[in-house]
Amino acid sequence: MDRDRSSTLQAHQIVCLADPQARLYAEVIQVMPQRQTCWVRPTLLVVADQVYNLDHCPDIIWPIAGFRPALDTEVIPLLGNTAASPLGCQYLRQFLHRLT
Template sequence: MTLLPRLPARCGSVENIPFRSRPLPAPVEVGSTPPSPRPILALPGSQATLYVELIQVSRHSLEAGSDTPPLLWVRPLLLRQGSQVFNLRATSDLLWPAAGFVPAYAEEVLPLLEQARDPAPHELPARQQLQAFLRQVWRG
């Protein structure tokens, strides 16, 4: 298991993001090490679901009176397309609007982590699969 660095103290608060449906679980802090895990979020699309790790919330969009929708800095983990699950951990981080993201829980993510695989040579590389998914979600 890879331990990730702690977030800077001035990050935006996850509690202020208007997620659809269920609330995020309360963060659990146990001492100073190891760092607490970051929330896992899902972005459902019409034919696939993207699972990401939340890195940071844009502070500018959380300021009082701001009409800018919140932006999230997220790290792609998995892309589930039907019964196939692709490993996206080698792709780049994203800055994406919070609208559409829902919290993902261990019961749904842990089995997917076991099933995740890198794309086969005859399939699109992970980066291109992620780009195609994001284009589809962006268009609505």
């Protein structure tokens, strides 16, 4: 499955990484199939009813297996509902820590 996932993810694609409490949407920068990882640029973090803009957060490298392609219909409605908050990067770190 990981090999299939790495061949379906492409640069500039929006992907989703989720757990029961939150969803991270990110833009694929590069897929590294040899390492089964993906370099992504965080875009939005959805926690409960809050949508955080992550434009100023650092890029991450994460295992490909955790990502799924995001649907336009799930991402586009979120773009107008982002909360401008300096806590976005902190929430992102907490989210990633929960997944490790």
